[in-house]
Amino acid sequence: MGLQMNNKNSAPLPTSVDVLLVGNGPVGAGMATLLGRLGINTLVIDKVHDVLLMPRAIALDNEALRILQQMGLSEDAFERIVIPQVRMHCPMLGEFSRANTSGSLDGHPKLVTFYQPDLEHALRARYASYDCVRPATGLELLDLQQQAKGVLARMRDENGIEHQLEARFVVGADGASSLVRSLIGQDFEGESYSENWLIVDARGREGKAIDHVEFLCDHRRPTPHMPAPGGRERWEFMLRDGEDQAYMESSEQVAKLLARWIPADQLQIERKAVYRFHARCCSAFSKGDIFLIGDAAHITPPFVGQGLVAGLRDAANLAWKLAWVLQGRAARSILDSYDQERRPHAHEMINLAKFMGKLVMPRTVPAAILSHGMMKLMRTIPAARRRFEEMEIKPKNVFKQGLFIPAKQRGQLICGGLFPQAxxxxxxxxxxxxxxxxxxxxxxxxxxxxxxxxxxxxxxxxxxxxxxxxxxxxxxxxxxxxxxxxxxxxxxxxxxxxxxxxxxxxxxxxxxxxxxxxxxxxxxxxxxxxxxxxxxxxxxxxxxx
The missing domain is CATH 3.40.30.10 (Glutaredoxin)
Incomplete structure (x- = not known):
């Protein structure tokens, strides 16, 4: 007998599932899609019914696009803009670094920007095509109890009625404030930046927006700036000490900040919000039969555009392992490799983002001249220039330990690394x-x-x-x-x-x-x-x- 249905579902909820997936954002929806492809009985719960119509993540790399390809999303499933280069500019020294993001790797562009609600709609439509995947929105997770084999979940619907459900595995994709993470005692380790940032998304700029990503690394107010589909552009303004959040979000102040790019009478603001960036990671991505993916497991500063990408890597790594264990094709012990493989790479990406943050946010003129000057000087050295401009500084997704058999490198193939695509x-x-x-x-x-x-x-x-x-x-x-x-x-x-x-x-x-x-x-x-x-x-x- 099923649980009482909530007001957004037409059938009773099950009393048991193979996988309970907590969180229906892009990482959760991606995980649900992969589990659906593998035929796993999955329930996706979320307190919110609909996709939040606010752009949040904005960048995807070739690895993320390849994972979306694996999920069955066609190239026209959601709109994207191919980014040919990333430029870094210093007011005193001019352009001091750039990254060449033109061309493709493994069959996909190296870097694109996108509109997150479009991607989420595409993923939800994709997993809806699988009978084994069931979304149940308007449900709030209350508690998880690890049992001898599986997890007992307690939830509450919008009417205040509590329900219980047994799941063989639970996956927490419930974001940076993850309740799943708290319930298994995996507090974040790392740091939060002391600065607040005003994120402004404007639209109506068809034919006028820039075609690349630029970082204006001004010690007075650093400002990343990039285009997005639908004639959109994003700016991120670092707030100075003592600046009032409400005042900085006011229409008048936003217009002043954007005056160098957009006349006030042409300004169409889609979103404005103040955030604080974080560089944090759990000490373990799982406990018992409960797993964490995406922002529930790690939070990356946005300076290298790897936040959502890392979450999609988590989903691709974990989904098939859960499926093979549930289908009796592999031992339960292979699930230990999820943390072994994903956590070190997530740490490396966080460290790269922190390094980039130091370039973007110099505190003083001397600090800017020193750091930006060193970067500009390194461009005169071919090997160093190639390392930065061809993005060789980006940590490769190659495992040091996990579910693979280490061996001497054969040609360009590395055991524990990605197989090439063409x-x-x-x-x-x-x-x-x-x-x-x-x-x-x-x-x-x-x-x-x-x-x-x-x-x-x-x-x-x-x-x-x-x-x-x-x-x-x-x-x-x-x-x-x-x-x-x-x-x-x-x-x-x-x-x-x-x-x-x-x-x-x-x-x-x-x-x-x-x-x-x-x-x-x-x-x-x-x-x-x-x-x-x-x-x-x-x-x-x-x-x-």
Missing amino acids: GVRLSTGDIALSDSLLDDQLTLVGFQSDPARHLGPSLRRRWEQMGGGFVQLARQNDSCARTGTGTGTGTGTGTMVAQAPQSLLDKAPEGMLCVVRPDRIIMACAEDGDANRLLSSCLRQLETE
Whole structure:
């Protein structure tokens, strides 16, 4: 028998679910979408019914866009603006640094801006297509109790009636003030900045907005400035000591701040709000059967645009692991790797954002001249210039420990790092991004080698029974890539074959095999002669208890 329904749902709530997801923002909705793709019975709860019509996050990088691709969002699912460069300007020294964000990586632009409500609507529509995912809004979480196996959740609806629900796992995606985090005793570690910032979003600037991101690193009032879809622009003004929040948010004062960009009579303010930035992270992203993702686990200052991106990385890492445990395809112990893999990288991104914050917010003229002057001087050194301008300073999403088998780097492939993506030609003649061959399973990928041909019959059956797949990346115009039918099966061994560009084939030596996880992380690599040992090692890491 189900619980009493709330006033925004047409059916009674369940009394038990596989995953209770707390929070229906972009990270929670993304997590729900991934769980839906994997067939996991999921309930998404949130106190709020509708998407908040306020732009908050504004930037996504190529990794985030790749995760959204995995969630099934097409390129036109939400509008975006491709950002070709990021410039940093000092009033005394002029432009002292820039980052080249033109071009693409792994099939997606390096940097885009977007309008968050559009993305949230797209994600909600996506997970609504899965019968196993149920949103239940107007529900407030009250308490969580870890049981021998699973979690008992207590909630309250809008009528003040309390309900209980049993969940095998709980995921807290309930933001920076996360109740889930408090209930499991994971207080934030780190710092909050002492400065307040006035965020101003204006619209109606079609054809007039800038096409790049600029940081005006003025010690008197630092001001990041960037465009967004729909003729929008964002400015972030640091408030000085003693400036009154209400006064700074007044229409008159906002018009003064924006006068250098927009005449007052053309000003269309969409949002204005004062925030304080934070650089904080939990000491653990899980406790028992309860997990934290997104801002519930870590908060990143906005200076590198990685807040939402980090949350999407969390969702991609955790969703498939929960699914495989629930489906009996892997041991409960693999969930320990979520914290091992995600927390160090989240820390690295926070540290990068703090470093950028120091460049953006110099306190005095001498501090500005020293820090900005050093950055300008480093541009004369080719290696240092490349490190900053080509964004090599950005920490790579490569794990130091976790659910992978460490090995010597093979070509450009790193175990524990992301598998590359590129456009490939299927046996049908269609062009697609190569992740479409990987789907939501573990995949054994062969570089110019059919990976299935190298396996013994029993090991191959075991691999296929637990959902493992096979992909061969062949040379363009290779005859074996044209012998199949359907969407790419072309070897007679059940292997999906695609003609890959040389840029992708150059990532690894011919005959190299890689096991790629559903989140596109390389789990293990070996030469095709070691295929049996390679799969046996991966299966041992996943083995059920």
